[in-house]
Amino acid sequence: MAEIYSKTQRAVRWYPPAYDIRVETVPVPKSAALSPAIPIKTLTSCLRSILHPDDAIVKITLAGLCGSDLHVYRGHEDVNDPLICGHEFIGEVVALGASFSSDATNRPALYSDLKLGDKVVSPFTVSCGECHFCRAGISCRCIHSKLFGIPDLPGGQAQYVRVPKAGGTLFKVDSITSLMPPGEEHTLADSSLLLLADILPTGAFAALQALQHPKISPWVNGSAYPYNSFVPEVMASSRPPALPLEDRALTFAVIGLGPVGVCATVSLLHLLAEIHEKSGVTFRVVAVDPNASRREKMQSVLALPSFPPNIDTVVVADIEDAKGVVARWTGGVGCNAILEVVGNNSALTLAYELVRPFGLISSVGVHQAPQLPLTGREAYDKNVSFDFGRCPVRSMLPIASSILIKRQDVFGGIGDQASLIEKVVGFEEAAEVYDLFDKGRCGKVLFDPWQ
Amino acid sequence: MAEIYSKTQRAVRWYPPAYDIRVETVPVPKSAALSPAIPIKTLTSCLRSILHPDDAIVKITLAGLCGSDLHVYRGHEDVNDPLICGHEFIGEVVALGASFSSDATNRPALYSDLKLGDKVVSPFTVSCGECHFCRAGISCRCIHSKLFGIPDLPGGQAQYVRVPKAGGTLFKVDSITSLMPPGEEHTLADSSLLLLADILPTGAFAALQALQHPKISPWVNGSAYPYNSFVPEVMASSRPPALPLEDRALTFAVIGLGPVGVCATVSLLHLLAEIHEKSGVTFRVVAVDPNASRREKMQSVLALPSFPPNIDTVVVADIEDAKGVVARWTGGVGCNAILEVVGNNSALTLAYELVRPFGLISSVGVHQAPQLPLTGREAYDKNVSFDFGRCPVRSMLPIASSILIKRQDVFGGIGDQASLIEKVVGFEEAAEVYDLFDKGRCGKVLFDPWQ
Numbered sequence: 001m002a003e004i005y006s007k008t009q010r011a012v013r014w015y016p017p018a019y020d021i022r023v024e025t026v027p028v029p030k031s032a033a034l035s036p037a038i039p040i041k042t043l044t045s046c047l048r049s050i051l052h053p054d055d056a057i058v059k060i061t062l063a064g065l066c067g068s069d070l071h072v073y074r075g076h077e078d079v080n081d082p083l084i085c086g087h088e089f090i091g092e093v094v095a096l097g098a099s100f101s102s103d104a105t106n107r108p109a110l111y112s113d114l115k116l117g118d119k120v121v122s123p124f125t126v127s128c129g130e131c132h133f134c135r136a137g138i139s140c141r142c143i144h145s146k147l148f149g150i151p152d153l154p155g156g157q158a159q160y161v162r163v164p165k166a167g168g169t170l171f172k173v174d175s176i177t178s179l180m181p182p183g184e185e186h187t188l189a190d191s192s193l194l195l196l197a198d199i200l201p202t203g204a205f206a207a208l209q210a211l212q213h214p215k216i217s218p219w220v221n222g223s224a225y226p227y228n229s230f231v232p233e234v235m236a237s238s239r240p241p242a243l244p245l246e247d248r249a250l251t252f253a254v255i256g257l258g259p260v261g262v263c264a265t266v267s268l269l270h271l272l273a274e275i276h277e278k279s280g281v282t283f284r285v286v287a288v289d290p291n292a293s294r295r296e297k298m299q300s301v302l303a304l305p306s307f308p309p310n311i312d313t314v315v316v317a318d319i320e321d322a323k324g325v326v327a328r329w330t331g332g333v334g335c336n337a338i339l340e341v342v343g344n345n346s347a348l349t350l351a352y353e354l355v356r357p358f359g360l361i362s363s364v365g366v367h368q369a370p371q372l373p374l375t376g377r378e379a380y381d382k383n384v385s386f387d388f389g390r391c392p393v394r395s396m397l398p399i400a401s402s403i404l405i406k407r408q409d410v411f412g413g414i415g416d417q418a419s420l421i422e423k424v425v426g427f428e429e430a431a432e433v434y435d436l437f438d439k440g441r442c443g444k445v446l447f448d449p450w451q
Numbered sequence: 452m453a454e455i456y457s458k459t460q461r462a463v464r465w466y467p468p469a470y471d472i473r474v475e476t477v478p479v480p481k482s483a484a485l486s487p488a489i490p491i492k493t494l495t496s497c498l499r500s501i502l503h504p505d506d507a508i509v510k511i512t513l514a515g516l517c518g519s520d521l522h523v524y525r526g527h528e529d530v531n532d533p534l535i536c537g538h539e540f541i542g543e544v545v546a547l548g549a550s551f552s553s554d555a556t557n558r559p560a561l562y563s564d565l566k567l568g569d570k571v572v573s574p575f576t577v578s579c580g581e582c583h584f585c586r587a588g589i590s591c592r593c594i595h596s597k598l599f600g601i602p603d604l605p606g607g608q609a610q611y612v613r614v615p616k617a618g619g620t621l622f623k624v625d626s627i628t629s630l631m632p633p634g635e636e637h638t639l640a641d642s643s644l645l646l647l648a649d650i651l652p653t654g655a656f657a658a659l660q661a662l663q664h665p666k667i668s669p670w671v672n673g674s675a676y677p678y679n680s681f682v683p684e685v686m687a688s689s690r691p692p693a694l695p696l697e698d699r700a701l702t703f704a705v706i707g708l709g710p711v712g713v714c715a716t717v718s719l720l721h722l723l724a725e726i727h728e729k730s731g732v733t734f735r736v737v738a739v740d741p742n743a744s745r746r747e748k749m750q751s752v753l754a755l756p757s758f759p760p761n762i763d764t765v766v767v768a769d770i771e772d773a774k775g776v777v778a779r780w781t782g783g784v785g786c787n788a789i790l791e792v793v794g795n796n797s798a799l800t801l802a803y804e805l806v807r808p809f810g811l812i813s814s815v816g817v818h819q820a821p822q823l824p825l826t827g828r829e830a831y832d833k834n835v836s837f838d839f840g841r842c843p844v845r846s847m848l849p850i851a852s853s854i855l856i857k858r859q860d861v862f863g864g865i866g867d868q869a870s871l872i873e874k875v876v877g878f879e880e881a882a883e884v885y886d887l888f889d890k891g892r893c894g895k896v897l898f899d900p901w902q
C-alpha cells in the first residue's frame with residue numbers, strides 16, 4: 001500500500017523561454033492538503049483532498065524523456081509559464097476521488113475496478129472514456145483531452161501526478177499481465193511498461209493505420225479493390241475471385257528510426273508475421289534513417305531472438321539506399337504504404353517519393369508550421385492517401401500490450417546496444433540528460449523519481 | 452450489326468494553344484485501311500486493319516462533354532498538338548483484334564465474351580485488366596493506363612474510337628441490364644449509360660472511400676476504433692461492446708455540386724440508405740456550392756421520387772450556411788467525412804474546416820499546381836485523413852451500375868430542371884457548347900455524332 005507522508009515532492013520543471021530545466025521541490029498534487037502525518041490507506045481517507053472526484057493521484061515509479069518533450073524544451077510551443085515536464089509515466093495509485101466506487105457501474109470499468117495500490121500505465125493524454133469520441137475509440141480526440149506536461153496539467157517527471165478522468169485514462173497493469181502465462185508475470189520489466197505510455201502504441205498505430213486502410217486491403221485481405229470493410233449489397237454478387245498469393249506481396253518503408261520508429265518497425269513486423277501466418281502473404285520492409293547510430297540500433301533490434309535468423313525481409317538503409325532498395329524490390333512501382341515517424345517535410349517528401357500509386361502514407365510524426373510539401377496535382381496524380389495525427393493511445397493499449405509481452409527481448413532491455421532505453425537516472429541528472437538528448441548524444445532515458 | 456462504309460469520320464478536334472474547337476473530317480481509327488465498300492460483319496474481316504490485337508473499334512452512340520475537358524480546352528494541360536476531344540463515350544463494337552477469341556480463356560472475360568455489335572460503356576481511361584494494379588482492382592493506375600482525348604489516344608467525341616486493351620477496359624451493357632427485372636431493360640436510357648464513363652463512378656468512389664475508411668468504420672460497422680477490417684488476433688479478445696445506435700449518427704458534407712458532385716451526393720445517399728436499412732444508423736448530409744443554379748439543380752434532384760418526401764437529412768447550402776448547419780448538427784464538432792469534388796485549395800480549406808477531428812476528406816477533384824493549403828501541424832492536430840485521386844472507374848462499374856438502374860429518375864432524364872444532362876446536340880454545335888460550358892452558361896451536354 002502506497003503512502004504519502006509529505007506535502008512536498010521533487011519534480012523536473014522547465015522554465016521559459018527555453019533550455020532551462022530545474023529540479024525543484026513543489027507541492028504534491030492536491031492531496032497535499034492531507035496531514036503529512038497521516039498515511040493514505042483507505043479510499044475514504046483520500047477524498048478530503050482530491051481536486052475532482054474523477055481524479056487519481058499516482059505515485060510515479062518511472063517517467064520517460066521523449067522526443068516530444070523537446071518541443072517545449074526548445075521553446076517551440078509558445079508556453080510562457082514554468083511547468084512540470086513529462087507525459088510518459090507508470091506508477092501506483094495512492095489516492096482516488098469520490099467517483100471511484102463499486103456503485104459506479106454505469107461508468108468506464110475502472111471507476112468501479114481501480115483500487116489504491118494498483119499498478120497503472122497512463123497514456124500521454126487524458127481521455128474520459130465517456131464522451132462521443134472516447135466511446136468510438138478515438139481517445140486522442142476526447143473532448144476532455146489534455147496532454148500531461150503543460151502548464152495546465154503538470155507532467156509525470158515528478159514523484160506524484162494528478163490524473164484527471166482517471167477511470168477513463170488509466171490502464172491497469174493487471175490487464176496486461178493477465179495475458180501472460182501464469183508465473184511469468186514478474187518477467188515484465190517496469191521499464192518496458194513505460195513504453196506503453198506513448199511510443200509503442202504510437203508505433204503500433206502507425207502500422208495498424210496502414211494495414212487497415214482500404215487501399216492496402218487487397219493485399220491484407222485478398223479481395224480486389226473496392227471489396228473492403230464496407231461492401232454494398234450489390235457488390236457482393238460481383239465480387240471478383242480472391243487474389244492469388246503471388247499478387248499479395250506487401251512492401252513498406254518506415255521513415256525515421258528514433259524510438260517511435262523502432263516501435264513502428266517492430267509493430268509492423270509483428271502484425272505482418274501474424275498476417276503471414278494466417279494467409280501466407282509475404283512482405284518486405286525497408287527501415288530508413290540518415291543517422292548511422294539509429295540504423296545500428298535498428299539492426300541490433302532485428303538481431304534479437306524475436307526475429308528469425310537470416311531475416312531477409314527487412315533492410316535498414318539510409319535515404320539513398322532506401323530509394324534503390326524500393327526500386328529494386330518493386331520494379332520502380334513503390335511501396336504499398338509508408339510509415340512516416342519523423343514529422344517534417346523532408347520525411348513527407350521522401351514518403352511521397354517511395355509510395356506507389358494508390359498507396360498510403362501513415363504519418364504519426366508531430367508536424368510543425370510549414371505548409372504540406374505537395375501540390376494537389378501530385379496528390380491526385382498518385383492517388384495518395386494520408387492518415388495524419390496523434391495516436392489514440394488508450395484504445396491502442398490492448399494491441400500494444402500484446403506486442404509488448406510477446407517481444408520482451410525487444411522492449412525489456414536497458415542499456416544494451418539493442419535496447420530502446422539507454423539508462424535510468426535520478427532527477428539530479430535531469431538538466432544534463434535533457435541537454436544530451438536534445439543534442440542527439442543519448443537515447444531514450446527514464447527517470448526514477450526516488451533514486 | 453454495325454458497319455463501316457467509309458474511311459473517314461467527323462470528329463471534334465481541339466487546337467492549341469486554347470479555346471479552339473473545330474469539327475473536322477479525319478480518318479476512322481486504324482480500320483480505315485479497310486475497303487470502304489466492304490462492311491465489317493465478321494470477326495475475321497476486321498483483323499486485317501486493327502492496330503493491336505487487343506484493340507476494339509467502337510462506333511460511338513453518345514459522347515459526353517465533361518468538366519475535365521476544360522483543362523485541355525483552356526490550354527492548361529501543356530499539350531502542343533491538336534487532338535480529338537472527349538473521354539466519355541458509349542457505343543457499339545464494330546471491330547475486334549485477333550486477341551478476341553473463344554480460346555482466350557486465360558485473359559479477362561471480355562477477350563472471349565465480347566462480340567461485334569455488343570453495346571459497351573468505356574471508362575475514361577484504358578485499363579488492361581491483367582497487370583498487378585488491375586488485378587488488385589486499381590484500374591485507374593493500370594500500367595497501361597491512358598486517358599482518352601490526348602494526342603496519343605484520340606477521344607470519344609468522334610464517330611469511331613479505338614479502345615486499346617479493350618478486353619480489360621470495356622464493360623458490356625448486357626451485364627448492367629442483367630441486373631434489371633426482365634422486360635424493363637429498354638427503360639435504361641443511353642444518356643444515363645453515358646454517365647457510367649466517368650461522373651457516376653467518380654461520385655460513387657468519393658462516397659465509398661469515405662464509407663470504407665477505418666476512421667468512419669465505428670459509425671458504419673458499430674465497432675469502436677481500431678476494431679476495423681484487419682483486426683489482429685489479440686484485439687479480438689479485447690473487443691469492446693458494439694456501439695449503441697445513438698452513437699452512430701453520421702454527418703457528411705459534399706463540396707461542389709457540379710455533375711460529379713450531384714453524382715457523389717446521390718451515391719452517398721444511396722449507400723447511406725442501404726446502411727440505414729441494415730442497421731438503423733441515421734445520417735445527415737449537407738451539399739455545398741456557392742453557385743445558386745447548381746444548388747437549385749441539387750434541390751430538384753432531391754425532389755425526385757428516389758428520395759423520400761420531406762427528406763430532412765439533406766440540406767443544400769452555400770458556404771456560409773453550410774458552416775452554420777454543420778456547427779448546429781454536430782455541436783461544433785464537424786462532419787465525419789467530407790467529399791471534396793471541386794479540386795482547388797478553397798474547397799480543401801473548407802473541407803478541413805468542416806471535418807471533425809479524426810475525420811476524413813475524400814477528394815476526387817482534379818487538383819492543379821498549387822501546394823496543398825494546410826500545414827503539417829493542422830493535419831496532425833486534427834488527425835485528418837485524406838484520400839486523393841482518380842476513380843478506378845472499371846472496378847467501380849458494378850456498384851455504379853447498380854446505383855444507376857435503381858435511380859433512373861435521377862440519372863435517366865434530359866433537359867428537365869432535375870436532369871444531370873442538359874441536352875444532346877450534334878457536332879455542329881460543338882464549338883458553341885464548349886464555349887458556353889466553359890463560361891458556366893450550360894450544364895452537361897452530350898454529343899450525338901450521327902445527328
Ligand SMILES: [Zn+2]
Nearest residue numbers: 066068088198
Ligand atoms: Zn512521448
Ligand SMILES: [Zn+2]
Nearest residue numbers: 128131134142
Ligand atoms: Zn472522452
Ligand SMILES: [Zn+2]
Nearest residue numbers: 517519539649
Ligand atoms: Zn469526365
Ligand SMILES: [Zn+2]
Nearest residue numbers: 579582585593
Ligand atoms: Zn492494368
